[in-house]
Amino acid sequence: MASTETTKPSGAGREEPPSEDSTEQRSGNDLAGLEAGLDALESPTTATRTPFGRVLLGKAVPPLVAVALVIVLWQLAYSLNLKEDYQLPSPLQVGDAIRDLWLKGTLLDFVWTSVSRGLLGFVVAIAIGTPLGLLVAKVRFVRAAIGPILTGLQSLPSVAWVPAAIIWFGLTDSMIYAVVLLGAVPSIANGLVSGVDQVPPLYLRAGRVIGATGFAGVRHVLLPAALPGYLAGLKQGWAFSWRSLMAAEIIAHSPDLGAGLGQLLENGRTYQDMSMVLSAILLILVVGIAIDLLVFAPLERRVLRSRGLLVNR
Amino acid sequence: MSTTLLSTPADEQVEAGYAARISHVSKSFGKAGRQQLVLDDISVDVAPGEFVTLLGASGCGKSTLLNLVAGLDKPTSGTIDVPGGRAALMFQEHALFPWLTAGRNIELALKMRGLPKSERRQEAERLLELVRLGGAHGKRVHELSGGMRQRVALARALAQDSRLLLMDEPFAALDAITRDVLHEELTRVWSETKVSVLFVTHNVREAVRLAQRVVLLSSRPGRVAREWRVDIPQPRRIEDAAVANLSIEITEQLRGEIRRHGQH
Numbered sequence: 001m002a003s004t005e006t007t008k009p010s011g012a013g014r015e016e017p018p019s020e021d022s023t024e025q026r027s028g029n030d031l032a033g034l035e036a037g038l039d040a041l042e043s044p045t046t047a048t049r050t051p052f053g054r055v056l057l058g059k060a061v062p063p064l065v066a067v068a069l070v071i072v073l074w075q076l077a078y079s080l081n082l083k084e085d086y087q088l089p090s091p092l093q094v095g096d097a098i099r100d101l102w103l104k105g106t107l108l109d110f111v112w113t114s115v116s117r118g119l120l121g122f123v124v125a126i127a128i129g130t131p132l133g134l135l136v137a138k139v140r141f142v143r144a145a146i147g148p149i150l151t152g153l154q155s156l157p158s159v160a161w162v163p164a165a166i167i168w169f170g171l172t173d174s175m176i177y178a179v180v181l182l183g184a185v186p187s188i189a190n191g192l193v194s195g196v197d198q199v200p201p202l203y204l205r206a207g208r209v210i211g212a213t214g215f216a217g218v219r220h221v222l223l224p225a226a227l228p229g230y231l232a233g234l235k236q237g238w239a240f241s242w243r244s245l246m247a248a249e250i251i252a253h254s255p256d257l258g259a260g261l262g263q264l265l266e267n268g269r270t271y272q273d274m275s276m277v278l279s280a281i282l283l284i285l286v287v288g289i290a291i292d293l294l295v296f297a298p299l300e301r302r303v304l305r306s307r308g309l310l311v312n313r
Numbered sequence: 314m315s316t317t318l319l320s321t322p323a324d325e326q327v328e329a330g331y332a333a334r335i336s337h338v339s340k341s342f343g344k345a346g347r348q349q350l351v352l353d354d355i356s357v358d359v360a361p362g363e364f365v366t367l368l369g370a371s372g373c374g375k376s377t378l379l380n381l382v383a384g385l386d387k388p389t390s391g392t393i394d395v396p397g398g399r400a401a402l403m404f405q406e407h408a409l410f411p412w413l414t415a416g417r418n419i420e421l422a423l424k425m426r427g428l429p430k431s432e433r434r435q436e437a438e439r440l441l442e443l444v445r446l447g448g449a450h451g452k453r454v455h456e457l458s459g460g461m462r463q464r465v466a467l468a469r470a471l472a473q474d475s476r477l478l479l480m481d482e483p484f485a486a487l488d489a490i491t492r493d494v495l496h497e498e499l500t501r502v503w504s505e506t507k508v509s510v511l512f513v514t515h516n517v518r519e520a521v522r523l524a525q526r527v528v529l530l531s532s533r534p535g536r537v538a539r540e541w542r543v544d545i546p547q548p549r550r551i552e553d554a555a556v557a558n559l560s561i562e563i564t565e566q567l568r569g570e571i572r573r574h575g576q577h
């Protein structure tokens with residue numbers, strides 16, 4: 001071990017022994033000021049918000065144009081008599097069909113029956129898929145055992161479950177929920193698994209250093225870190241819930257079952273009423289888009305923005 | 314110094330006479346038969362309140378050693394004793410959680426330490442003041458500059474109220490001006506809190522600028538090559554002549570260590 005002889009630096013004020021006071025005085029003011037300056041220089045300038053009108057213009061106008069274009073083409077096809085009228089009604093006729101449903105007061109019933117089933121099934125799917133995903137992600141044996149099956153299930157069209165579910169549960173609500181769950185649980189679980197897999201190891205180590213281990217580690221570090229992937233899984237889980245629900249509703253017909261949009265669609269087919277069929281398809285589509293736009297899009301934006309992962313577009 | 318900012322200087326430390334004792338620690342990686350010895354018989358003590366820098370070339374095992382002291386990994390042989398339990402560790406990257414605000418990051422560490430909810434907010438504010446980020450409680454991590462993030466990370470490490478602070482090249486990614494300022498900041502916080510620091514770096518001047526003692530590690534396997542006691546009075550500056558002189562001496566030794574590897 002060697003020790004250095006200390007050469008005294010020439011500056012005044014350095015000669016005296018390092019008392020705490022001199023540290024305070026010397027570094028106190030200049031350092032604070034210097035640091036404030038650096039902070040100000042280096043901090044990203046806060047972006048100004050684009051005015052609401054511009055956002056509306058940029059976001060709402062393009063899809064409206066697209067929809068208008070589709071309607072025009074549709075009307076054109078109708079006017080040119082490409083198909084028989086009973087096969088291809090005009091946009092107006094479909095609009096009338098929807099208005100009739102509204103005036104009869106049954107439109108909201110159809111929509112609400114399906115939406116409430118879809119949401120309830122989805123919530124239960126979250127309650128099952130989340131712990132399942134966590135188990136698959138964190139327990140090696142479980143992952144080896146059911147990981148591949150879970151991934152495979154995701155690509156199995158849920159309509160394939162309908163016959164089995166009917167045999168198991170008969171034409172009941174349970175049958176419908178079974179199909180919804182079988183469709184949604186795998187994608188929710190898989191979303192969480194990939195979310196957990198993508199968590200940077202640094203966060204986990206930082207968590208362990210501050211003492212967040214075991215349950216606290218899952219609750220305060222792992223789950224929040226995996227949230228973006230989990231949200232993507234939820235979004236897909238909803239899409240699968242909704243699709244599975246429609247498959248079940250179209251096939252399962254019974255007076256005991258409340259009538260949802262799938263049944264409306266199937267009624268249209270039975271009566272050879274193309275306007276009703278198209279109305280039902282439109283409503284199914286609109287509900288799907290609305291849930292995505294009203295629930296998932298804002299949620300996702302909030303999560304990404306708060307982490308600085310979203311560039312202001 | 315009349316005000317001790319962090320609660321009590323741990324009695325365990327005073328009793329033991331050291332803040333960390335690394336004795337005869339070896340560490341190898343890899344499966345049996347094809348093992349790579351990374352650390353070989355390392356012994357270093359950190360005295361209570363002491364500031365020690367571990368200096369070594371890239372890949373010599375500095376991070377490995379800090380991880381061992383932090384308890385993130387187990388030594389292959391030898392023992393590590395940290396009286397008073399868990400050490401705080403600051404990483405090269407800030408490692409702050411982006412889903413929390415700066416203040417909440419600190420509050421999480423306080424929560425894990427067991428501080429009651431009612432006191433966390435105030436304690437977090439105090440720690441932010443300590444690193445001169447008084448108004449930053451509600452700021453998101455991505456809204457802070459690199460230097461500010463490292464200061465929040467320092468505050469979070471201090472929030473653990475551990476008497477031993479491990480730092481793994483925490484300023485390596487910063488520009489020279491900011492690093493300079495953070496050196497002063499760290500020296501000030503260290504003298505105010507009396508925390509013991511084990512600071513890893515490959516930058517010789519940084520090591521000399523900060524430490525009371527510099528420990529040079531050789532590479533492959535990492536061994537303690539030599540130690541220097543740094544008696545230059547604080548406050549120092551990185552461009553001080555005394556700092557430069559000692560740095561030159563240490564650099565020569567470090568180069569010698571590195572040259573040895575080119576010879577076979």
Ligand SMILES: Nc1ncnc2c1ncn2[C@@H]1O[C@H](COP(=O)(O)OP(=O)(O)OP(=O)(O)O)[C@@H](O)[C@H]1O
Nearest residue numbers: 342343351369370371372373374375376377378515
């Ligand atoms: N988990 C691991 N498994 C296998 N080898 C490892 C592991 N961790 C580190 N090593 C090896 O140990 C050696 C030392 O790594 P370490 O990260 O401790 O070096 P370092 O001194 O911190 O380097 P740097 O200055 O680049 O940060 C390297 O050769 C590395 O490849």
Ligand SMILES: [Mg+2]
Nearest residue numbers: 375376377481
């Ligand atoms: Mg390293």
